[in-house]
Amino acid sequence: xxxxxxxxxxxxxxxxxxxxxxxxxxxxxxxxxxxxxxxxxxxxxxxxxxxxxxxxxxxxxxxxxxxxxxxxxxxxxxxxxxxxxxxxxxxxxxxxxxxxxxxxxxxxxxxxxxxxxxxxxxxxxxxxxxxxxxxxxxxxxxxxxxxxxxxxxxxxxxxxxxxxxxxxxxxxxxxxxxxxxxxxxxxxxxxxxxxxxxxxxxxxxxxxxxxxxxxxxxxxxxxxxxxxxxxxxxxxxxxxxxxxxxxxxxxxxxxxxxxxxxxxxxxxxxxxxxxxxxxxxxxxxxxxxxxxxxxxxxxxxxxxxxxxxxxxxxxxxxxxxxxxxxxxxxxxxxxxxxxxxxxxxxxxxxxxxxxxxxxxxxxxxxxxxxxxxxxxxxxxxxxxxxxxxxxxxxxxxxxxxxxxxxxxxxxxxxxxxxxxxxxxxxxxxxxxxxxxxxxxxxxxxxxxxxxxxxxxxxxxxx
Ligand SMILES: C[S@@+](CC[C@H](N)C(=O)[O-])C[C@H]1O[C@@H](n2cnc3c(N)ncnc32)[C@H](O)[C@@H]1O
Ligand code: SF4
Ligand code: SF4
Numbered sequence: 001x002x003x004x005x006x007x008x009x010x011x012x013x014x015x016x017x018x019x020x021x022x023x024x025x026x027x028x029x030x031x032x033x034x035x036x037x038x039x040x041x042x043x044x045x046x047x048x049x050x051x052x053x054x055x056x057x058x059x060x061x062x063x064x065x066x067x068x069x070x071x072x073x074x075x076x077x078x079x080x081x082x083x084x085x086x087x088x089x090x091x092x093x094x095x096x097x098x099x100x101x102x103x104x105x106x107x108x109x110x111x112x113x114x115x116x117x118x119x120x121x122x123x124x125x126x127x128x129x130x131x132x133x134x135x136x137x138x139x140x141x142x143x144x145x146x147x148x149x150x151x152x153x154x155x156x157x158x159x160x161x162x163x164x165x166x167x168x169x170x171x172x173x174x175x176x177x178x179x180x181x182x183x184x185x186x187x188x189x190x191x192x193x194x195x196x197x198x199x200x201x202x203x204x205x206x207x208x209x210x211x212x213x214x215x216x217x218x219x220x221x222x223x224x225x226x227x228x229x230x231x232x233x234x235x236x237x238x239x240x241x242x243x244x245x246x247x248x249x250x251x252x253x254x255x256x257x258x259x260x261x262x263x264x265x266x267x268x269x270x271x272x273x274x275x276x277x278x279x280x281x282x283x284x285x286x287x288x289x290x291x292x293x294x295x296x297x298x299x300x301x302x303x304x305x306x307x308x309x310x311x312x313x314x315x316x317x318x319x320x321x322x323x324x325x326x327x328x329x330x331x332x333x334x335x336x337x338x339x340x341x342x343x344x345x346x347x348x349x350x351x352x353x354x355x356x357x358x359x360x361x362x363x364x365x366x367x368x369x370x371x372x373x374x375x376x377x378x379x380x381x382x383x384x385x386x387x388x389x390x391x392x393x394x395x396x397x398x399x400x401x402x403x404x405x406x407x408x409x410x411x412x413x414x415x416x417x418x419x420x421x422x423x424x425x426x427x428x429x430x431x432x433x434x435x436x437x438x439x440x441x442x443x444x445x446x447x448x449x450x451x452x453x454x455x456x457x458x459x460x461x462x
Contacts, residue, residue: 074124074378075335078156080347082130082137082146083109084339088163090199091267092188092232095134098341098460106344108135112142112149114345114362117371121335121378122154130160131184133338133348134460138166147178157181161230165201167209172216180225184257185210187229189237190244197236198268214252226254233306234261234272238281241288249295256297258288258306263419264461275416278308308416309409317409328352328403331387335378341460348458351383354406355430357453358382365449376447385441397440401432426456 085107089096098105122128128150130137137143137160150158158178164185175183187206189195195203210227217225231237231244241258248256263270274281285305292298309317330352338356340346345363348356358380365372377383389400405411405425414422434454444452455462 074121074374075351076125076333077127077129078121078125078335078337079129079132079353080118080337081133081135081339082115082140082143083107084133084135084341085109085139086134086136086163087139087165088136088200090163092198092234092261092264093134093266094264094461096267097265098134102342102460105342108339108341108343108345108347109140110142110146110339110362112145114366115142115146116149117362117366119153119371120374121372122150122156125154125156127181128154128156128158130158130162132336132353133458134341135339136163136166138162138171143171144174147174147180151178159184159225161186163199163201164206164209167213169212169216172213175213175225176217176220176222182224182226182228182254183213184228184230187244188232188234188261189240190247191240194237194240198234210251210253218252227252228255228257229253230257230259232259232261233274233281233285234268235274235276236268236272238274238284241284242291245288245292245295245297245301248300249292249297253300255300258285258302260306260308260416262415263417263422265419270417270419273416275308275413278310281308282310309413314409314413328390328407331383331390338458340458342458348453349377351378351386355386355402355456356458359451359453361449361451363449365447368448376445376450380450381441381444382437382452385437389436400436401429402426405429423456423462430454430456 084105086095089099140146147158150156158180159182160175160180161184164183164187167183185206186199187195188198189203192203213225213227217223229244229248231241233241237244244256247253260275261273263273270276285307289298289301289305292301334351334353336350336353336356337347337360338350340348340359343359343361345361347360347362349358349360350356358377360377362372365376369376386400386403388397390403392399411422411425414425431454
């Protein structure tokens, strides 16, 4: 049983853990939450969940303090996609442009035998997500075997992000039998017209599949998987979010993940970003939360309203940046394997979603080493360097240029409005990071199948 399970089944321990944890929360953070959350009831319900999560978080931050550069026990949360094939061509997604530029690209769908070689990486992961990079993991022909292998060998929360179109009886059975914690369905519209502008395929089919998934899960009296919806707010879908909230209220949906559309190089560009008129969007967001409260589902929306930054906010934040040091925990918690779109049997590897400095041809690697070693991935000297330099002054190291840019508000603004500018800036900062890294890290091991990837983004994301 994991630590959450132990706490849930032991009320006294839970109360003690809460008493221990509360003083650790800074008063201003609580005040900030209270200001932002939509109502007290939802604050209490989400805060109770957060308390359950705290012991795990404490361990991670303790790990961060003790082992500043080299946490030995592996990633807490792991993300990996299992196929770069996709049955959709969503206009919002990088895939549209990637297909135009690389019409003969290979398909990477990892086989169960290659996947088993990653075993050492999964041992300490509490969360394993089928997500990262382009593609639909449900198209991997070994999908059922892969999830069974994970379930039989590790005790981790499993989740998958999918367009939902391929959820048939067999796949749903696999998700239920292997106790997936959640299925995150990318559903950025609830009308046929908007769905076809942002995504592709049939909205009716996806809604039908959600209905079947709920029925099959409930028939077994199960509470897993929870169904979550990913909904990227933009100018095309903003007003129909009211209707999406009604859908959430009328169906057994656990969470409506409202976030911001990002200006990748798909068929729709920054023109649909709400960052162009943030005041208007923020007013509508207030109305959406009121509507959700009336429908009694406000607790199913993000606890912090997904406001857009106004020009005034951005000016203020960019001034603050001069004097404050940002904070990022990702390199101590995450490991990401993003399937390469343009090269066979290859993953880009990073300790955060923003930067993947290793390119791993797992066929060549496994041929030589048999299984994937933590020392070559999670504890690779590049990742140790990132850990030393991502959060400012640390044992003589100053913050590296990429993390400085990443933590600045301007990056998010560019990502939402003009990703070309974001990529241009990122490229410069990644180059500076490698210049500094080569001065400070004298030994970079030669590992068969693993190359150091010095570009800001994989080609499909450029
Ligand atoms: C690249 S997809 C891969 C997983 C799967 N194919 C899917 O669509 O759910 C990862 C997530 O990014 C979302 N996404 C794609 N383009 C986006 C954009 N321009 N802005 C925000 N989210 C986007 C997708 O809808 C999905 O939720
Ligand atoms: S968003 Fe997902 S479903 Fe849509 S094209 Fe991209 S990878 Fe495929
Ligand atoms: S680039 Fe640096 S700051 Fe940004 S997510 Fe990665 S590690 Fe964190």
